[in-house]
Amino acid sequence: MRAARVALPTTVEEAVEALTEAPGAQLLAGGTDFCVEVNFGLRRPPAVVALRRVQELRRYEVTPASVVIGAGTTYADMGGTELSAVLPALAAAARTVGSPQIRNSGTLGGNIATASPAGDTLPLLAALDARVTLRGPAGERTLPLGEIVTGVKTTSIAPDEVVVEVVVERRTGPQQFLKVGTRNAMVIAIASAAVVVDLEAHEVRVGLGSVAPVPVRATEAEMHIGDAIDWRATGGPRASAAALARFGELVGQAASPITDHRSTAEYRRHAVQVIARRALERCVVRAA
Amino acid sequence: MTANSGTGIAERVTGARRGDRVGDSPARPDGAQKTRGEFAFSSDLWMDGMLWGKTLRSPHVAAKIRSVDTAPALAIPGVRAVVTAADVPGRPTFGLDVPDQPVFASEVIRYHGEPVAAVAADHPEAARAAAAAIFVDYEPLVPVVDPEIALEASPIHPDGNVFRHLVIRHGAPDATGDVVVEGDYEVGMQDQAFLGPESGLAVPAEDGGVDLYIATQWLHVDRDQIAASLGVPAERVRLYLAGVGGAFGGREDVSLQIHLCMLALRTGRPVKMVYARDESFFGHVHRHPARMWYRHHASRDGDLVKVEARIVIDGGAYLSSSNAVISNAACFAPGPYRVPNALVEGYAVRTNNPPCGAMRGFGAVQVCFGHEAQMDKLAAALFMDPVELRLRNALERNDRLVTGQVLRGAVPVREVIRAAASHPLPPPPDPAGPVTARPGGAGATAGPEDVRRGVGFAVSMKNIAYSEGFDDFVTARLRLEAGVDGEAVATVSVATAEVGQGFVTLAAQIVREELGVARVVLAPPSTVDVGSAGSSSASRQTWMSGGALQLACATLRAELVVRAAELWECAATQCLFDDGDVVRAATGERLSVPDLLAPAPLETEHEFHHRPTRALDADGQGDAHLSFMFAAHRAVVDVDPELGLVRVVQIATGQDVGKAINPVQVTGQIEGGVAQGIGLAVMEEIVVTEGHVRNPSFTDYLLPTVLDMPDVLATVIEEPEPGAPYGAKGVGEPPTISSGPAVLAAIRDATGFPVTRAPVRPEDIALTWMRRTS
Numbered sequence A: 001m002r003a004a005r006v007a008l009p010t011t012v013e014e015a016v017e018a019l020t021e022a023p024g025a026q027l028l029a030g031g032t033d034f035c036v037e038v039n040f041g042l043r044r045p046p047a048v049v050a051l052r053r054v055q056e057l058r059r060y061e062v063t064p065a066s067v068v069i070g071a072g073t074t075y076a077d078m079g080g081t082e083l084s085a086v087l088p089a090l091a092a093a094a095r096t097v098g099s100p101q102i103r104n105s106g107t108l109g110g111n112i113a114t115a116s117p118a119g120d121t122l123p124l125l126a127a128l129d130a131r132v133t134l135r136g137p138a139g140e141r142t143l144p145l146g147e148i149v150t151g152v153k154t155t156s157i158a159p160d161e162v163v164v165e166v167v168v169e170r171r172t173g174p175q176q177f178l179k180v181g182t183r184n185a186m187v188i189a190i191a192s193a194a195v196v197v198d199l200e201a202h203e204v205r206v207g208l209g210s211v212a213p214v215p216v217r218a219t220e221a222e223m224h225i226g227d228a229i230d231w232r233a234t235g236g237p238r239a240s241a242a243a244l245a246r247f248g249e250l251v252g253q254a255a256s257p258i259t260d261h262r263s264t265a266e267y268r269r270h271a272v273q274v275i276a277r278r279a280l281e282r283c284v285v286r287a288a
Numbered sequence B: 001m002t003a004n005s006g007t008g009i010a011e012r013v014t015g016a017r018r019g020d021r022v023g024d025s026p027a028r029p030d031g032a033q034k035t036r037g038e039f040a041f042s043s044d045l046w047m048d049g050m051l052w053g054k055t056l057r058s059p060h061v062a063a064k065i066r067s068v069d070t071a072p073a074l075a076i077p078g079v080r081a082v083v084t085a086a087d088v089p090g091r092p093t094f095g096l097d098v099p100d101q102p103v104f105a106s107e108v109i110r111y112h113g114e115p116v117a118a119v120a121a122d123h124p125e126a127a128r129a130a131a132a133a134i135f136v137d138y139e140p141l142v143p144v145v146d147p148e149i150a151l152e153a154s155p156i157h158p159d160g161n162v163f164r165h166l167v168i169r170h171g172a173p174d175a176t177g178d179v180v181v182e183g184d185y186e187v188g189m190q191d192q193a194f195l196g197p198e199s200g201l202a203v204p205a206e207d208g209g210v211d212l213y214i215a216t217q218w219l220h221v222d223r224d225q226i227a228a229s230l231g232v233p234a235e236r237v238r239l240y241l242a243g244v245g246g247a248f249g250g251r252e253d254v255s256l257q258i259h260l261c262m263l264a265l266r267t268g269r270p271v272k273m274v275y276a277r278d279e280s281f282f283g284h285v286h287r288h289p290a291r292m293w294y295r296h297h298a299s300r301d302g303d304l305v306k307v308e309a310r311i312v313i314d315g316g317a318y319l320s321s322s323n324a325v326i327s328n329a330a331c332f333a334p335g336p337y338r339v340p341n342a343l344v345e346g347y348a349v350r351t352n353n354p355p356c357g358a359m360r361g362f363g364a365v366q367v368c369f370g371h372e373a374q375m376d377k378l379a380a381a382l383f384m385d386p387v388e389l390r391l392r393n394a395l396e397r398n399d400r401l402v403t404g405q406v407l408r409g410a411v412p413v414r415e416v417i418r419a420a421a422s423h424p425l426p427p428p429p430d431p432a433g434p435v436t437a438r439p440g441g442a443g444a445t446a447g448p449e450d451v452r453r454g455v456g457f458a459v460s461m462k463n464i465a466y467s468e469g470f471d472d473f474v475t476a477r478l479r480l481e482a483g484v485d486g487e488a489v490a491t492v493s494v495a496t497a498e499v500g501q502g503f504v505t506l507a508a509q510i511v512r513e514e515l516g517v518a519r520v521v522l523a524p525p526s527t528v529d530v531g532s533a534g535s536s537s538a539s540r541q542t543w544m545s546g547g548a549l550q551l552a553c554a555t556l557r558a559e560l561v562v563r564a565a566e567l568w569e570c571a572a573t574q575c576l577f578d579d580g581d582v583v584r585a586a587t588g589e590r591l592s593v594p595d596l597l598a599p600a601p602l603e604t605e606h607e608f609h610h611r612p613t614r615a616l617d618a619d620g621q622g623d624a625h626l627s628f629m630f631a632a633h634r635a636v637v638d639v640d641p642e643l644g645l646v647r648v649v650q651i652a653t654g655q656d657v658g659k660a661i662n663p664v665q666v667t668g669q670i671e672g673g674v675a676q677g678i679g680l681a682v683m684e685e686i687v688v689t690e691g692h693v694r695n696p697s698f699t700d701y702l703l704p705t706v707l708d709m710p711d712v713l714a715t716v717i718e719e720p721e722p723g724a725p726y727g728a729k730g731v732g733e734p735p736t737i738s739s740g741p742a743v744l745a746a747i748r749d750a751t752g753f754p755v756t757r758a759p760v761r762p763e764d765i766a767l768t769w770m771r772r773t774s
């Protein structure tokens, strides 16, 4: 058995070079998906490009207009740095991921590149219309998340491209991330929902996880509730119980879940609408 | 003794004395190593020049094997041997009870994951590639996966599809009660999920035999099965216990033992094998799934009149210990209650599902979900408090079981119920508390208004040791000698498998208690220098191996007294043993154990048998069991009914232990057993569809995490059991039996929904909620 060659670049440029030089080389970040696949015999790369030493991937930047998050940012960082103040739903999502060991190693870039329907950062990124920057031998390109994640565990990232960073616009207002699993911690989502309330644009953004092949937006639900909320009510935006219930129903309609060994389609659809409604209820005042 | 998980272990176990004798709580000898990660488990075994083994398993549930071509595997560089059914030198089958399971499938595949071949290679990767390269031509068959259908279907094995059909008829068959409640219940397939996967190292020996280092529960029964299949005399197969990373029943059956030995003999080289986690799910038997129907009759006052039950357990493709599991399920079908009339029908059935066998609680677990749900139903029908109903019907000493057996030992059923019920309840859910403390945990799904609290109660009973006439014994040897520094050293040789239960601690405590000798050495357990100790299962080793050791100590104590009497030239009756010394009664002179050992060491060997039990007759009547343990659990559970998510807040328990030889270890068994019990209640299940195992990994076979584990409040009831060493009953199984049923009862209490299946799935609760609210 030939051992894989391992490159240890310190810059993104070197990483791209290393990918180009060794055909079939694969990127290794925290290894929390990668190594599981190696153990299952699903992945046997001839060469590995390890990203741990690439400091620029671990950078994040908060500006008045946007938040830039390096692909190498770990869940521990998402949940425990100033990022958690500007993107509380990302922090909440990060805190639901795995165990402390997984949160110390696993990265945002790895979550995007794995493109699992249950990837916990993806619903919020979808809700915020995140843009993802990739760098390859031909230079950089930036695509919306929806064009990166194209199906169950499939992406448009080329084999010689590195996810460099993710950019989202800053939004003023509360955010929530809720995730349903059969266990109280360290569990793959059966359904998840990220809800972002934008107090300036007067809109609600909803991203759903584990209820479709890719993270989905609940646009009908967003439009309905955006109109139904009284944005100028004293004490904060206000929605009627009926409008919230309708919001839940429309969220359910945005889902196209499956039945598998983890749960049933019927339950997933039910659960996602319950958690989306509850998430919104934590952000607005519920009128009688 | 009260134990509360909220605080550190030292304060937790009141009554845990520091010393190192019976009733104290000395630390485990392997504890620090295990905590530091320095303990050598069987997966750490290593020998220079060893090969790596790998098993090829069937992807099909049921199939005919048309042909097997191993040539492509042998062509891979580094591959040293491939063995199949054709290479088994001796008996082609094995089995704990009846050898009905092929070492390798030869013509027929009967379950998903059945072994077809094994490979040895220089490197684990070469072994893996070789196993994948073996070409097996399968003709898939339609599997029989429903036990009810299997009862009628044409046999999938020459021995037929019914392992055992057992009927218990007791009292008047047509007795009826004023109040009758009926229900159907189901339990899913739980896995032992021990953390140390199956592993071992086989080394070929010069005499044509083999030395096997192995993690197992019962060295001698493994040896006998290996020797039979290798076709060599048992003495040439020598087993040595390697570090065991948990067992819970899953290491009672042979897994890789015979494969490893065949590969070692074929290659003439040491061969190591370690199952990966996914293979471990295919490599051992699981807890039997069960379907149960119950009808309880009671008088208007709440006295049980009759219990009727039909219990069907799915044994999967091969027998394993199904016959004993269904016997327990049938015998304990009514639970720990006085039942004058009963008709219980039990079936253990063969299907094309994964084989099932021993797991902690062994048949008593499944029926407890049924009988306890029935007791709650009955209480509701009678407008009685469920705890009152249980107290009213609780078994007492001299009562009869439905098998006709009279209970002659300690039967503190009321005491365990009262103890569990009298623990303080936890404070109500805190609306201002962290969201992660509510059902849904880290997922932050529930607001304070989404949570409903429920309280549930369950009581259980189980037998200790082997039943139905099985000749259950332990051989133990004890040697006393003066060490180089003149101190006495006691060496214990007993083949008892330490699987985590703490026998290594108890053995030393017993010798210290009996002989006052501080230095106790446990010889490594093996089949080489001592006879069988039986299995580390059925909560039996404290009684059985402990009993053998106590007997050996008594013999040596008597011999020490004789030696002293000879020196003093007085009658032995004039001397008595007093805490490590022999004292001459008349003069008060003393001789210490080291003094008495100076001329020569002392040694004794004992075979300890428990009181014989009897087979059940055609009506399921007979003194089939040695002794019984009882436990009660009260669960407090928070439920989010709309999402169907559950959080167990507190388990309070009373447990009948006879005597806590090591209170800290008892607490450990209680807390660990509770974790396994609530796991079965709310998350642990091997999902099998059409015979296919869908979740063979810890990604999808969910075990409770620390966020799922409730506070545990425990009271142990110490009413000594006659005939047991120090009066100690086993303690390992009861915490796993009624904790889960108590959790389901609490979920029913919180929701008002008829939760009848374990594990309860979120959809079971939430979809009922949807139907009721729409």
Ligand SMILES: Cc1cc2nc3c(=O)[nH]c(=O)nc-3n(C[C@H](O)[C@H](O)[C@H](O)COP(=O)(O)OP(=O)(O)OC[C@H]3O[C@@H](n4cnc5c(N)ncnc54)[C@H](O)[C@@H]3O)c2cc1C
Pocket (backbone or CB within 6 Å): A026, A027, A028, A029, A030, A031, A032, A033, A034, A035, A036, A051, A071, A072, A096, A097, A098, A099, A102, A105, A106, A107, A108, A109, A110, A111, A112, A113, A114, A118, A119, A120, A121, A157, A161, A162, A163, A164, A186, A187, A188, A189
């Ligand atoms: C026990 C356990 C629990 C888990 N729990 C969760 C959970 O709750 N929620 C969840 O969403 N996930 C969970 N995961 C999955 C995993 O932790 C996440 O998907 C994580 O984000 C992967 O990141 P990583 O850095 O470990 O990626 P790696 O495993 O190193 O890589 C994953 C994939 O991404 C590619 N990749 C990595 N970085 C880049 C990059 N910069 N550019 C291009 N490609 C890249 C790799 O080549 C590989 O294909 C869990 C995993 C484990 C083992």
